[in-house]
Amino acid sequence: MPKINPFIVFILKRLGIMVLSFFVASTIMFLLPRIIPGNPLAVKVYQILQQSASNPEMIKSVEKMLMDYFKLDRPLYEQYFDFLINLLHGDLGKSITYFPRTVNEIVAMYLPWTLALLVPAIIASWIVGNYVGVIAAMNRGKAVDKVLLPLLAALQGTPAYVFGMYLVLLAVATKWFPASGAYSPTAIPSLSWSFIVDYLHHYILPFLSIFLTSLGGWGLSMRNIAIQELSMDYMDYARVIGISPRKTQSYLFRLSALPQIVGLAIVLGWSVAGSIITEIIFAYPGIGTALWSAIQAQDYMLIQGYFVILIGTILLANFISEIIFAVVDPRVRYAYAGE
Amino acid sequence: MSILTDLFRIPKFVAGLAIFLTIVALGLVGPLIYRVSPTDIVGPRYTPPSPSHPLGIDALGRDVLAQLLYGIRGSLLVGAVAAGIALGLSLFLGTIAAVFGGLVDKVIMVISEVFIIIPSLLLMMVLAAYLSPGARNIWLVGFVIGITSWGGWARGFRSRTMSILQSEFIKMAILSGASRVSIILRDIVPIISPYILASFAMLFTSAITAEVGLTIVGVGMTKDITLGLILYIAQLYANITQGIWWTVVPPTLVMILIYLSLYLVAISLDEYFSPKLGTA
Numbered sequence: 301m302p303k304i305n306p307f308i309v310f311i312l313k314r315l316g317i318m319v320l321s322f323f324v325a326s327t328i329m330f331l332l333p334r335i336i337p338g339n340p341l342a343v344k345v346y347q348i349l350q351q352s353a354s355n356p357e358m359i360k361s362v363e364k365m366l367m368d369y370f371k372l373d374r375p376l377y378e379q380y381f382d383f384l385i386n387l388l389h390g391d392l393g394k395s396i397t398y399f400p401r402t403v404n405e406i407v408a409m410y411l412p413w414t415l416a417l418l419v420p421a422i423i424a425s426w427i428v429g430n431y432v433g434v435i436a437a438m439n440r441g442k443a444v445d446k447v448l449l450p451l452l453a454a455l456q457g458t459p460a461y462v463f464g465m466y467l468v469l470l471a472v473a474t475k476w477f478p479a480s481g482a483y484s485p486t487a488i489p490s491l492s493w494s495f496i497v498d499y500l501h502h503y504i505l506p507f508l509s510i511f512l513t514s515l516g517g518w519g520l521s522m523r524n525i526a527i528q529e530l531s532m533d534y535m536d537y538a539r540v541i542g543i544s545p546r547k548t549q550s551y552l553f554r555l556s557a558l559p560q561i562v563g564l565a566i567v568l569g570w571s572v573a574g575s576i577i578t579e580i581i582f583a584y585p586g587i588g589t590a591l592w593s594a595i596q597a598q599d600y601m602l603i604q605g606y607f608v609i610l611i612g613t614i615l616l617a618n619f620i621s622e623i624i625f626a627v628v629d630p631r632v633r634y635a636y637a638g639e
Numbered sequence: 640m641s642i643l644t645d646l647f648r649i650p651k652f653v654a655g656l657a658i659f660l661t662i663v664a665l666g667l668v669g670p671l672i673y674r675v676s677p678t679d680i681v682g683p684r685y686t687p688p689s690p691s692h693p694l695g696i697d698a699l700g701r702d703v704l705a706q707l708l709y710g711i712r713g714s715l716l717v718g719a720v721a722a723g724i725a726l727g728l729s730l731f732l733g734t735i736a737a738v739f740g741g742l743v744d745k746v747i748m749v750i751s752e753v754f755i756i757i758p759s760l761l762l763m764m765v766l767a768a769y770l771s772p773g774a775r776n777i778w779l780v781g782f783v784i785g786i787t788s789w790g791g792w793a794r795g796f797r798s799r800t801m802s803i804l805q806s807e808f809i810k811m812a813i814l815s816g817a818s819r820v821s822i823i824l825r826d827i828v829p830i831i832s833p834y835i836l837a838s839f840a841m842l843f844t845s846a847i848t849a850e851v852g853l854t855i856v857g858v859g860m861t862k863d864i865t866l867g868l869i870l871y872i873a874q875l876y877a878n879i880t881q882g883i884w885w886t887v888v889p890p891t892l893v894m895i896l897i898y899l900s901l902y903l904v905a906i907s908l909d910e911y912f913s914p915k916l917g918t919a
Contacts, residue, residue, distance in 0.1 A: 321753045328762070332769045457898045459848060461855070462891045465879055472882035479880045573761050577855050581879065595768060595857045607765055611757060618756055 311623065318619045325611045329604055330383045334376070365394050366601075392605035397597045403605035406590070411572075413482060414579065414586030417503070418571045421510040426564050429515045433522025434553050438545070440527060448519070455516030461577035464509035468581060471505055478502050480583035506582045510575060514567070521563065525556040562625045569617020573610045646911060655903025658896055666715045669708035677705040677864055688885055695885040697869075698876035706869050707889050713865035714847050714897075717781045721846035724785025725792065726839050732789070733796025734823045737804060747793070754790030760852060762787040767858035776862040780853065784846045792838050799831050833912035837905040844901040851894060866890040 386393070392403035436448040471479040483489065483499050529535060529552060538548050567574075572587055579588030587606065594602035646652050675681065680700035681692065688695040694703035736747040754762075766783045767775065803809065803826070812822050828835070847866070853859030854867030855874055873879065873886040 317749070317752055317756070320749070321756045324753050325757050325762075329765055332765060453902070454899070457902060458895055459852070461852075462895065465887050465891060468879045469882060469884050469887065472880060570758065573758055577852055580855065580874065583880075592856060603768055607761060610761055614758060614761075615756060 307626065310626065314619055314622050318615045322612065322615055326384070326387055326608065327380075329607060330380055333600065334379075361400065365400075366396070387608065392608060393601045395594075395602045395605075396599045397594070397602070398599075403601055406602065407587070407605060407609055410585065410587045410590045413584065414572055414575070414588065417482075417506055417579075417584060417586060418510065418575055419568065421507050422514060422564070422567060422571055425511045425514040426518050426560070426567075428511075429518025430522045430553065430557060430560055432515070433519040434526050434549060434556065436519065436523045437526035437530060437556075438549060438552070440530075449523075452516045452519040452523075455513055456520055457516070458513055459577070460509050460513040460575065461581050463513050464506065464578045464581040467505045467509050477505050479505070482584050482586075506578060506584055509578055509582075510571075518560070518563075522556055522560060525559055526552055529555050558628060559625075561628060562621045565617050565621030565624055569614045569621075572613060646907070649907045649911065651903045652907035652911075655900040655907065658900035659904065662711060662893060662897055662900070663715060665708060666711035670705070670712065673704060673708055675702045675705040677701060677709040685881075685883055694889055697886045698872060698878060698883075703869075703885055703889065706864060707866075707893070709864040710866045710869050710890060711893060713777055713860070713863045714850060714867070714894075716777045716863075717784070717850045717860075717865055718843040718847040718897075720778060720781025721784035721788070721849070722839055722842035724782060725789040725842045725846070726835070728786070729789040729792035729838070730796055730828075730835060733793040734800050734827055736793070737797045737800035738819045738823055738827075744797075748797075751790040751793045754787070755794070759784075759787040759790075760849060763849060763853055764856060764858050767853055770858075772861045774862075775860055777860070777865070780850055780860050780865075781846070784849045784853075788842065788845065788849070792842065795834070795838065796831065799834055800827050803827055803830055833908050837908045840901040840905040840908075844898045847894065847897055851890075866894055 390404070392407075394400055394402050395406055398406055432448060432452070436445045436452070439445045468479045471477040478484070478501060482502050483495065484502075489495065535548070535552070538551065543551075575586075576588030576591055578584075579586045580592045583589060587610075591603070591606045594606065670677075678701065681702045682696050682700060684696060684698055684700045686692060686696040688703075692702050692704065694707060697703050697706065732747050732751065736744040763783050766787070767780070770779065770783075800823075809822065809826060812826055817825070850859055850865055851867040851870060854865065854871045857871070859865075859871070860868045869886065869890045873883070878886050
């Protein structure tokens with residue numbers, strides 16, 4: 301029997317866990333509305349039926365769509381099978397509140413706004429946080445570290461949305477920055493110069509609240525990793541052969557950044573789910589705010605769609621980060637290649 | 640009790656414990672001393688703080704200080720229920736996995752991995768979104784948070800148990816015919832008890848934060864007053880953008896103080912009992 305490359309075994313195992321997790325998550329999503337007493341889905345369908353007096357045509361089609369999608373009158377196993385098939389085809393159904401638009405269309409409408417806010421904020425905090433972490437580690441126990449450490453811990457302990465609330469209060473008190481939305485109510489999204497300036501003006505506060513609170517986490521983990529690296533023999537060697545502290549710092553930065561790259565992939569996957577509340581606080585028109593209004597309107601189709609997409613993104617980011625780790629770090633790669 | 644006197648010499652531990660106990664006292668005794676009902680309408684809405692209403696009046700004409708005191712009580716209860724459930728699950732599954740090994744270990748590890756990968760906040764949201772709003776009280780919300788946040792700690796308990804299982808006295812216990820359950824209860828739990836305490840503290844504070852998050856999103860608490868519900872009402876009536884700080888700053892400050900105090904307690908416990916692991 302030929303020996304299979306352990307690296308491939310590793311990837312297959314991680315892939316298995318990812319598929320299993322997605323399966324568990326979607327099973328929970330399938331079962332919940334159906335097993336909870338008073339079946340919330342059936343209640344929603346019933347409500348729509350009752351409202352049909354006011355707008356018979358539209359309501360009839362929504363009801364038909366819901367019946368077609370959920371097939372509540374069919375046996376449970378058949379419903380489950382259909383549910384999985386729809387998911388695998390990327391068919392998340394149609395929204396109840398925005399009928400007849402599909403869930404996919406609505407997600408595509410809000411997602412770019414969320415990404416425009418999150419990706420720059422997280423990458424910027426990753427770079428600055430790593431830098432600050434290395435500085436704290438190089439000066440461990442000295443004054444710089446003693447100031448940085450509690451500051452980073454406090455930033456990490458404050459949820460981004462609480463920070464956001466304070467920033468909004470500050471903005472309202474000082475009138476320096478607009479306190480909500482992604483652009484002025486009168487502005488129309490376009491690529492014009494005036495719109496971009498308006499957008500950036502609204503962008504600063506939500507950006508700051510995500511940037512600063514995630515800075516704490518990056519700084520602390522970088523500091524821990526760098527302290528461990530500093531205690532390694534090769535760092536002593538670098539010192540002994542007279543490499544300048546500046547150069548050592550840059551080596552240290554590159555050595556310690558490896559696990560942080562993995563962290564970055566995970567956090568980017570997480571971020572959309574993690575910033576739901578921050579978006580709500582700033583009334584920023586992204587996925588988070590959209591999820592909030594879907595929950596308020598009890599639009600189960602949209603709620604389910606957002607969850608599938610958020611969980612899917614996170615699982616994928618986790619999987620990618622593990623592969624990156626194995627590919628980027630030769631030590632990990634050799635460990636799996638089994639020498 | 641030399642361990643206790645030692646612990647009380649660590650400034651971080653004392654500071655954390657003092658802040659936390661003050662907050663607990665506010666939640667337990669506060670409503671008995673400040674006898675204003677948190678649900679009664681006491682004056683015109685958005686009255687700023689004044690001697691008669693030290694933290695002002697909220698969007699629905701209710702006294703904010705009374706809301707805050709009952710809210711602290713509610714949030715502490717949610718934290719205790721959720722942390723109790725999560726700690727029970729993670730301790731049970733983590734130690735069982737380590738001691739029994741084999742297939743039991745594999746199954747528990749895969750389940751916990753799934754629970755770690757699927758973010759607990761999302762799981763909680765899915766669970767809570769489908770629960771009837773009329774039923775979401777302290778117990779239900781605490782339960783939902785508890786059963787979704789045990790994954791990481793189960794792994795922690797497993798690895799700590801594994802390292803103890805290597806010791807000579809465990810081999811002695813096995814040779815003398817002790818059952819695996821008795822090894823867990825008599826040998827392992829006492830040794831990892833500081834870690835259990837630290838994990839309870841962290842589960843407790845993350846449960847309080849999770850409740851606030853769930854409730855602001857609109858799938859959390861509806862029936863009992865918690866810090867989350869105060870903030871939800873404040874957000875629903877756009878208090879923040881109107882600059883009405885007195886319904887927003889007090890509950891968030893309490894939240895941050897609970898986190899910081901328990902974080903101090905947890906890290907000083909961990910540093911005291913496993914000094915080598917400490918990096919601070």
